Amino acid sequence: MDLPTFLIQCLNSLQYGLLLFLVASGLTLIFGIMGVINLAHGSFYMIGAYMAFALAAPVAGWFGGGFFSVLVVGLVLAVLLGYVLEWAFFAFLYEREHLQQVLMTYGLILVFEELRSLIVGDDVHGVQAPALLAGSFALGETMTYPVYRVFISFVCLLLAGGMYLVFTRTRLGMMIRAGSTNREMVQSLGIDIQFLYRVVFAAGVAIAVFAGMVAAPVSSVYPGMGNMVLIVCFVIVVIGGIGSIRGALLAALLIGVVDTFGKVLLPQAAGVLVYVMMALILLWKPDGLFKAG
Amino acid sequence: MTMGRSKLVFVGIAFAALAAWPFFTGSFGIDLVGKIMVFALFALSLELLVGSTGLVCFGQAAFFGIGAYATVLLSPASDAASLWWLLPACVGLAALYALAVGALSLRTKGVYFIMVTLAFAQMAYYVVHDTPLAGGTDGIYLNVKPSFLVELDKPLVLYGFIWFCLLATFVFLAVLLRSRFGRALAGIKTNEQRMRAAGFSTYPYKLAAFTLSGGLAGLAGCLFAIKDGYVNPELLSWHFSGAVLIMIILGGLGHLRGALIGAFAFALLQEFFKSESIFGAFAKHWQLGLGLSIIVSVALLPRGLVGLPGLWKQRLAGRDAARRSTAEVSS
Numbered sequence: 305m306d307l308p309t310f311l312i313q314c315l316n317s318l319q320y321g322l323l324l325f326l327v328a329s330g331l332t333l334i335f336g337i338m339g340v341i342n343l344a345h346g347s348f349y350m351i352g353a354y355m356a357f358a359l360a361a362p363v364a365g366w367f368g369g370g371f372f373s374v375l376v377v378g379l380v381l382a383v384l385l386g387y388v389l390e391w392a393f394f395a396f397l398y399e400r401e402h403l404q405q406v407l408m409t410y411g412l413i414l415v416f417e418e419l420r421s422l423i424v425g426d427d428v429h430g431v432q433a434p435a436l437l438a439g440s441f442a443l444g445e446t447m448t449y450p451v452y453r454v455f456i457s458f459v460c461l462l463l464a465g466g467m468y469l470v471f472t473r474t475r476l477g478m479m480i481r482a483g484s485t486n487r488e489m490v491q492s493l494g495i496d497i498q499f500l501y502r503v504v505f506a507a508g509v510a511i512a513v514f515a516g517m518v519a520a521p522v523s524s525v526y527p528g529m530g531n532m533v534l535i536v537c538f539v540i541v542v543i544g545g546i547g548s549i550r551g552a553l554l555a556a557l558l559i560g561v562v563d564t565f566g567k568v569l570l571p572q573a574a575g576v577l578v579y580v581m582m583a584l585i586l587l588w589k590p591d592g593l594f595k596a597g
Numbered sequence: 598m599t600m601g602r603s604k605l606v607f608v609g610i611a612f613a614a615l616a617a618w619p620f621f622t623g624s625f626g627i628d629l630v631g632k633i634m635v636f637a638l639f640a641l642s643l644e645l646l647v648g649s650t651g652l653v654c655f656g657q658a659a660f661f662g663i664g665a666y667a668t669v670l671l672s673p674a675s676d677a678a679s680l681w682w683l684l685p686a687c688v689g690l691a692a693l694y695a696l697a698v699g700a701l702s703l704r705t706k707g708v709y710f711i712m713v714t715l716a717f718a719q720m721a722y723y724v725v726h727d728t729p730l731a732g733g734t735d736g737i738y739l740n741v742k743p744s745f746l747v748e749l750d751k752p753l754v755l756y757g758f759i760w761f762c763l764l765a766t767f768v769f770l771a772v773l774l775r776s777r778f779g780r781a782l783a784g785i786k787t788n789e790q791r792m793r794a795a796g797f798s799t800y801p802y803k804l805a806a807f808t809l810s811g812g813l814a815g816l817a818g819c820l821f822a823i824k825d826g827y828v829n830p831e832l833l834s835w836h837f838s839g840a841v842l843i844m845i846i847l848g849g850l851g852h853l854r855g856a857l858i859g860a861f862a863f864a865l866l867q868e869f870f871k872s873e874s875i876f877g878a879f880a881k882h883w884q885l886g887l888g889l890s891i892i893v894s895v896a897l898l899p900r901g902l903v904g905l906p907g908l909w910k911q912r913l914a915g916r917d918a919a920r921r922s923t924a925e926v927s928s
Contacts, residue, residue: 404899408892539712575723576720576724582716586712586713587701590706
């Protein structure tokens with residue numbers, strides 16, 4: 305492997321890892337704070353990717369805008385979706401056993417997949433990267449690297465930093481952290497925990513949908529893409545330690561590197577590498593790398 | 598844990614109905630219910646872990662798949678294998694893998710345990726999927742069905758054999774859960790720390806349950822391979838592990854009959870929503886109906902389908918009480 309190829313693979317792993325981090329961060333938040341095992345989280349990623357495809361035409365009609373207006377409209381819809389979902393399907397589940405939540409969210413996956421099939425169909429689609437970011441950088445003499453992929457990494461990093469600031473520096477973040485430790489106590493201090501949960505859930509959904517939308521131009525849009533991402537994200541969440549954003553970031557980058565380089569160096573065993581790594585890490589540290597709280 | 602008379606009657610009627618079923622239906626019905634009974638046996642194996650011991654395993658399909666693949670790979674190419682050695686071999690291989698997986702993954706707890714069992718199942722999946730060892734993605738066919746006193750290639754005989762295996766497993770587990778070993782598992786499920794404080798070394802109990810569960814899943818896999826005559830890597834996939842987990846949660850955890858009810862409910866709902874004679878062209882979107890049914894069942898039945906009679910009784914009692922109080926007011 306020469307230097308430019310190595311560099312390109314590094315950038316690819318970084319971009320893939322950061323994208324996974326976006327989806328996994330919502331999963332670990334909802335899991336760590338609300339105690340809900342949300343199997344439907346992968347579906348939000350799928351919904352995001354399909355939004356990037358399906359909203360392009362109507363949004364162009366209403367606002368005349370391109371990819372970035374689609375992002376904004378998609379985000380607004382995602383927050384609404386998360387808010388309504390929490391109200392209708394999750395609010396009564398907190399007191400129940402975890403496995404009841406698993407069953408409920410499994411049902412939601414089936415419903416989301418079929419609704420997608422009814423509304424948009426079962427075809428594989430491609431989404432154009434915005435013209436503004438369509439070019440590519442030159443790497444070495446012959447290699448190039450698309451600007452859009454760098455843009456993805458950049459946006460993901462920005463969001464990760466933003467999340468970190470919200471968590472550690474704001475009042476909302478403080479309430480969220482407190483709510484994850486002791487629900488009753490926070491409630492008795494006069495904080496509307498139900499509203500707080502709804503906000504966290506909506507934010508988690510919005511981030512996953514956003515990840516799906518920005519990923520659409522590089523990964524194409526296909527049925528079942530949510531399930532692919534879901535399992536990898538669960539791997540990330542447990543490797544990182546449940547509820548830990550920092551752990552999720554590190555684990556996502558690790559998975560990005562292992563998966564990308566695995567496909568190049570050991571293509572026969574690429575699929576299994578991630579799982580071998582997870583098994584090894586969990587046997588070494590049974591609570592993940594960074595256990596929250 | 599004691600089995601009330603009504604539950605015993607329910608289980609008895611259910612098995613009698615399953616035994617009588619072939620006399621009322623054609624080959625399609627026999628095939629369908631035979632398949633569901635295999636799933637029910639598979640669900641029972643997982644119920645031993647999840648419902649009775651509190652260990653949520655997300656890799657059960659690996660043991661099922663190993664049993665199924667062993668059946669095909671160990672059978673001679675052009676000769677009928679004898680089930681006398683084939684069945685124990687399949688169960689043994691699945692149990693052996695379960696022993697290894699359990700020994701390692703029982704170091705972790707809760708969701709971490711769920712994911713480690715998934716990881717080991719995925720490893721088995723990729724071995725079957727990506728290596729030339731077992732036919733890769735195409736799967737392999739079982740040329741000659743094994744024989745066992747009688748030829749198992751007649752559908753009716755096979756149906757009877759599956760029925761017998763399911764009944765035997767059910768009785769075995771019911772007895773096991775009432776034994777000292779079963780009590781220990783129940784104790785581990787409720788409060789493992791306390792069990793340890795009471796002087797139980799919990800790890801060997803959990804490992805034994807895990808191995809046994811893997812062996813039973815291997816039995817189900819073996820029956821599946823004999824029945825279908827074809828195995829492919831999807832039998833080991835996490836979708837299948839997830840589906841069987843969904844079956845037992847739907848049926849109601851902590852009850853053996855919950856696994857039976859759940860397997861039948863899940864498979865029949867699927868069959869119902871897939872039926873083109875009822876839904877016409879919309880049958881293509883069968884997952885929508887299945888998903889909505891699952892959501893409704895979670896919302897209305899916190900204890901799963903086995904909680905249905907209790908809920909009904911409660912309602913009746915509530916209505917009686919209400920009637921009595923209105924009667925008192927009016928008099």
